[in-house]
Amino acid sequence: MGLPIKPARLGGLDFNPAPSTVMHIDLNSCFATIEQQANPLLRGKPIAVAAYDSPNGCILAPSVQAKKLGIKVGMHVKDGRLLCPDLIVLPSDPDKYRSVHLGLKKVLSVYTPDIVPKSIDEFVLNFAGTPALRRGLFFIGQEIKDRIRNEVGDYLTVSIGLGPNRFLAKTASNLHKPDGLDEIDKNNFLKIYDSLTLTDLTGIARQNAIRLNSAGIYTVLDFFHADLRTLRAAFRSISDYYWFVRLRGWEIDDVDWGVKSFGHSYALPKFLTKPEELAPILTKLVEKLGFRMRREGYQARGVHLAVLFRDHEFWHQGLKLDQPLFLSQDIYRVAYRLLSHSPYHLPVRNLAVSCFGLSERDSLQLGLFEDKIKKESLVSAIDDINDRWGNFVITPALMANMGDVIKDRISFGK
Amino acid sequence: MIQKISAPVSVETVYDHRKRTIAPRRIFWDGQIFRIAQVGLHHTFREGRTLFHIFSVTAQNLSFRLRLDTDSLFWTLEEISDGLTN
Numbered sequence: 001m002g003l004p005i006k007p008a009r010l011g012g013l014d015f016n017p018a019p020s021t022v023m024h025i026d027l028n029s030c031f032a033t034i035e036q037q038a039n040p041l042l043r044g045k046p047i048a049v050a051a052y053d054s055p056n057g058c059i060l061a062p063s064v065q066a067k068k069l070g071i072k073v074g075m076h077v078k079d080g081r082l083l084c085p086d087l088i089v090l091p092s093d094p095d096k097y098r099s100v101h102l103g104l105k106k107v108l109s110v111y112t113p114d115i116v117p118k119s120i121d122e123f124v125l126n127f128a129g130t131p132a133l134r135r136g137l138f139f140i141g142q143e144i145k146d147r148i149r150n151e152v153g154d155y156l157t158v159s160i161g162l163g164p165n166r167f168l169a170k171t172a173s174n175l176h177k178p179d180g181l182d183e184i185d186k187n188n189f190l191k192i193y194d195s196l197t198l199t200d201l202t203g204i205a206r207q208n209a210i211r212l213n214s215a216g217i218y219t220v221l222d223f224f225h226a227d228l229r230t231l232r233a234a235f236r237s238i239s240d241y242y243w244f245v246r247l248r249g250w251e252i253d254d255v256d257w258g259v260k261s262f263g264h265s266y267a268l269p270k271f272l273t274k275p276e277e278l279a280p281i282l283t284k285l286v287e288k289l290g291f292r293m294r295r296e297g298y299q300a301r302g303v304h305l306a307v308l309f310r311d312h313e314f315w316h317q318g319l320k321l322d323q324p325l326f327l328s329q330d331i332y333r334v335a336y337r338l339l340s341h342s343p344y345h346l347p348v349r350n351l352a353v354s355c356f357g358l359s360e361r362d363s364l365q366l367g368l369f370e371d372k373i374k375k376e377s378l379v380s381a382i383d384d385i386n387d388r389w390g391n392f393v394i395t396p397a398l399m400a401n402m403g404d405v406i407k408d409r410i411s412f413g414k
Numbered sequence: 415m416i417q418k419i420s421a422p423v424s425v426e427t428v429y430d431h432r433k434r435t436i437a438p439r440r441i442f443w444d445g446q447i448f449r450i451a452q453v454g455l456h457h458t459f460r461e462g463r464t465l466f467h468i469f470s471v472t473a474q475n476l477s478f479r480l481r482l483d484t485d486s487l488f489w490t491l492e493e494i495s496d497g498l499t500n
Contacts, residue, residue: 038455038470039477041497086499090416096468099457153455390462 016249017186020137020162021128024169025144027104028157028178030121032063034100035090037153047088050077052269060092064178097121103152111140124166126254137162141181164249170202189249193220211235223247262293262300263354271310271347275339278348282335283396285353290328293355294383299324301357303331305338308350315342318356326361327379329396416495423491425480438469438480443491448473468492 027033031049036042046066050057055078062071062080069084080087101120108115114126127133132140141160148156161172162183172182175192184192198209198220215234217223224247231240245252264285272278293300301324306316317338325331335353382394424442429435437456441448454470454477467482479492 034455039495039497040452040454040472041475041477041495045497088497088499095459096455096457099459100455386462388462390464393462 013244013248013250015186015189016164018164018249020164020169020183020185021126021133022163022166022169022251023125023127023137023141024161024163024166024173025104025108025123025125026159026161026173026177027100027121028159029061029064029067031061031092031097032066033156034097034153035093036063037100037155038096040155042088043155045088046071046084046086047090048077048080049092050089051092051267053077053089053091054269055081057089058267059089100152100156104148104158107144107147107151111144124169138181138183145179145181165246165251166253167202167246168249171196171200174200174202184249186249190221190224193224193247196220198223208235259296259298259358261304261354261356261358262289262296262298263304263352264289265306265350265352267350268348271349273345273347275336275342278339278351279336281351282339282353283332285351286332286335287328287395289353289355290326290331291383291386293358294326294361294379295387297361298358299326299361300331300355301325301359302355303334303338304354304356305335306350306352306354307339307342307344307348308352309344309346310349311346312349313344313346315344317341320357324357324359324361325355327375331355332396415498416493418493419491420493421491423480423489425482425489438471441471441473441478441480441491448476448478 032047035047035049036045042063044065045063046069047063048059048066048071049061050059052058055076057077059071059073059075059077059080061073062075066080066084066087071080071083071087077089080089097120101117104123105115105117108123108125111132112125112127112130114128114130116124116126118124127137127140141162144160145158148158157179159173159177159180160182161169161174161180162185163169163172164185168184168189171192172184173180175182198204198212198218199206201220201223204212211234212218212223215226215230217226217230217234223243226234228240228244231244234240235243242252266281266285268281272281302318302320303325304316304318306314308314319334319338321334325334331353386393421443425438426440426442427436428439437453438450440450450471450473452472454472456467456469458465458467460466465484467484469480469482471478471480475496477495477497479494481490481492482488483490
């Protein structure tokens with residue numbers, strides 16, 4: 001990593017003196033702003049994009065105007081309407097958001113080849129070693145804002161943060177929302193740290209703040225000045241070192257974790273209790289994840305099921321397998337077995353299934369008792385048909401009459 | 415308020431070969447002509463291999479969501495909204 005390790009162990013690592021090379025770009029109030037872009041009659045109004053527009057639906061994205069009225073992500077629609085009776089609630093439109101994501105990526109790709117989408121509304125650009133750096137990142141940041149307005153949507157604003165590492169660039173992007181352009185570097189980091197609270201830092205939520213408090217750290221400046229031993233007492237994990245490095249502007253977050261699992265979850269609009277009632281939903285979740293997993297060329301050696309019940313009780317269990325699975329039917333069989341073993345028989349609020357232990361499906365381990373090649377040919381033919389005509393043209397009988405029960409959710413392609 | 419329609423609609427479009435842009439100009443629907451004032455957003459998606467174009471446009475204080483099926487080249491009016499609470 002090229003870090004001065006010895007001084008770090010002594011607790012004396014200096015702040016990174018290098019100029020900012022990382023730019024973090026965040027589309028403000030993403031889904032709501034895109035809806036306001038699409039429908040100019042909604043601009044300047046409090047709107048919210050929700051998973052469902054029913055009273056118990058969860059608000060995914062309030063507009064800038066709705067945020068000013070106290071409406072927050074995660075609130076129920078009914079609570080949002082209590083705060084603002086005129087709140088306009090819209091269902092999510094993932095295709096629209098993905099399209100804007102691709103539009104943003106197209107604009108940003110001109111500036112550096114090292115561009116990482118962190119989510120559907122966040123990008124990290126690394127300018128190290130690029131000619132663009134000579135023009136100055138503030139100038140480029142302003143140009144990017146103008147180009148997004150002209151080429152993607154005139155109502156879209158982004159907050160841009162600059163820093164010597166990803167963490168500081170992200171922190172800088174949060175300083176002035178919406179439409180900010182800020183930098184945190186060796187010249188101003190102490191002043192900015194002084195103006196922030198611990199929970200303003202990405203990665204420090206309530207629980208981590210309590211941990212830090214227990215080690216005598218109450219402010220971001222305390223956090224920055226704390227030595228490794230103090231941080232170890234707070235975190236009791238490798239996180240202490242990560243934070244020590246991160247807060248000093250050195251890069252520790254430039255890690256590609258790779259694909260570790262494929263999963264799908266579904267919040268049930270109507271609570272169901274029995275496994276056989278949940279079976280069609282489980283089938284569809286498994287079909288979706290199986291299709292995605294096969295399309296990416298993976299097979300899995302484990303299946304995990306997580307169930308959230310109406311009374312907020314949570315149960316989950318995973319199962320490791322001897323043979324890798326790639327057929328949706330086989331994954332379903334394991335997932336249903338897990339579901340049947342749930343010790344709770346309560347109304348289910350949320351059902352999630354995932355596959356882990358991934359390996360590339362380049363060679364097939366042949367079995368003695370089943371014709372795997374035949375199975376593979378069949379599933380490949382079904383996937384091709386579903387790909388050509390849209391998902392779920394051919395479905396298991398269990399999924400009959402389900403219609404569009406499990407809607408498309410907001411994912412993005414990296 | 416948003417009203418789901420999902421009905422065939424007649425749409426007049428303009429293609430500008432210099433700017434390489436195409437945009438709907440007028441909608442003929444329900445016995446009325448709506449002259450489009452603004453295209454808020456144009457996006458695409460696929461259902462299977464069929465590509466659909468969605469134009470979100472405004473005309474006469476109403477917002478229209480228009481869908482073009484690139485297989486059939488038929489237009490569908492998907493929804494109308496007046497921008498007020500539902």
